[in-house]
Amino acid sequence: xxxxxxxxxxxxxxxxxxxxxxxxxxxxxxxxxxxxxxxxxxxxxxxxxxxxxxxxxxxxxxxxxxxxxxxxxxxxxxxxxxxxxxxxxxxxxxxxxxxxxxxxxxxxxxxx
Amino acid sequence: xxxxxxxxxxxxxxxxxxxxxxxxxxxxxxxxxxxxxxxxxxxxxxxxxxxxxxxxxxxxxxxxxxxxxxxxxxxxxxxxxxxxxxxxxxxxxxxxxxxxxxxxxxxxxxxxxxx
Numbered sequence: 001x002x003x004x005x006x007x008x009x010x011x012x013x014x015x016x017x018x019x020x021x022x023x024x025x026x027x028x029x030x031x032x033x034x035x036x037x038x039x040x041x042x043x044x045x046x047x048x049x050x051x052x053x054x055x056x057x058x059x060x061x062x063x064x065x066x067x068x069x070x071x072x073x074x075x076x077x078x079x080x081x082x083x084x085x086x087x088x089x090x091x092x093x094x095x096x097x098x099x100x101x102x103x104x105x106x107x108x109x110x111x112x
Numbered sequence: 113x114x115x116x117x118x119x120x121x122x123x124x125x126x127x128x129x130x131x132x133x134x135x136x137x138x139x140x141x142x143x144x145x146x147x148x149x150x151x152x153x154x155x156x157x158x159x160x161x162x163x164x165x166x167x168x169x170x171x172x173x174x175x176x177x178x179x180x181x182x183x184x185x186x187x188x189x190x191x192x193x194x195x196x197x198x199x200x201x202x203x204x205x206x207x208x209x210x211x212x213x214x215x216x217x218x219x220x221x222x223x224x225x226x227x
Contacts, residue, residue, distance in 0.1 A: 003154060035218075042116070042203050042218030043155065088154050098143065098207070099168060100216060102154025 004089055006103035013079055015112050020075045021087055023103050028069040029091030033100070034061075037086045046087075047074070079110050114138065116219030118204050124225045130192035133222045137185070137206030144181060145216060146189050147203040155203050155218075161187065162209055191224075199226045 005024045013019050023032075031050055035043035047058050049065035049072060056063055062075045076083055086105040092098060117136040125131050137144050142163050147155035158177070160168040163184040172179065176195070181187040191198055201221040207214045 003156075009152075040121075040220065040223075042205070042220050044218070045215055048215065090154070098214075098216075099157045099160065100155070102156070104153055 004091055004101060004103035006087075006089055006106050008106065009104070010107045010109065012109045012111065015079055015081060015110050017079055018075065018077045019079060019108065020073055021089075021106050022071060022073040023089030024071045025091055025101075026070070029101070030069070030094040031092040032063075032065050032072040033090045033092065034063050034072070034074045035088045035090060035102075037088060037105070039085075043088055076108075079108075081110050081112055084108060084110050116204055116206050116217055118202075118219040118222055120222055121220060122223050122225075124227065125194055126227050127196055128193040130190065131194050131224060132188055132190045133202050133204075133224075135187045135189070135204030135219060137187075137204070138217055141206035141208055141217075142184070143207045143209035143216075144187050145205040145207075146179060146187070147205060147218075149201040149203055149221070151200070158189070194224075194226045196226050199224055 033048045034046045036046050037043045047056055047063040052069050053067050054065040060077045086107050088105045089103045090100040119134050144161040146158040148158050149155040159172045159179050161181045164181050179189045201223050203221045204219045205216040207216045
């Protein structure tokens, strides 16, 4: 099935550094979401974006909904060890079609 | 408020055996989803229920997979017979539902290993 494009597959950063991840799609979405998944757990919603151009923050996380509605980015500032995990972007058309289309995820490692 | 509950958390079976997974959504959530997550991939939707009605089952392999949500609350996903390629994590999610798209909350998943 269709998946969003996330790369690279893995990222390694030093504690305290900022990191940015982006996500692209060949088709438009009306909602963009970013989830984090820890080992053995289900994805947990970090940020939801509902409007093209929207910039939203949640603590050290900032995400933007691309103007073309085909991309989004997530920025984590001042990383800490508990930021380790897999970060997924997801797109949603909304309304009658609430299905989430996910990317393959980016595994983030934070060196103390 | 309790989250989405799934059981079992882990299941190991031999190929050709049947297997069933159970999900109890967050109380008051009318919409329930089953997703399949293969290793190294994001979740992919198998089926979506609005109350007891399956409104999107286009991605469910109906030759071996079945699902039910008889009373519009908890749900069961079944595979019969299981194949080696069915080894994956099966995630259940729920949302309030209705005309406005809302947040989906995921359970911890059931990790299936088919030997």
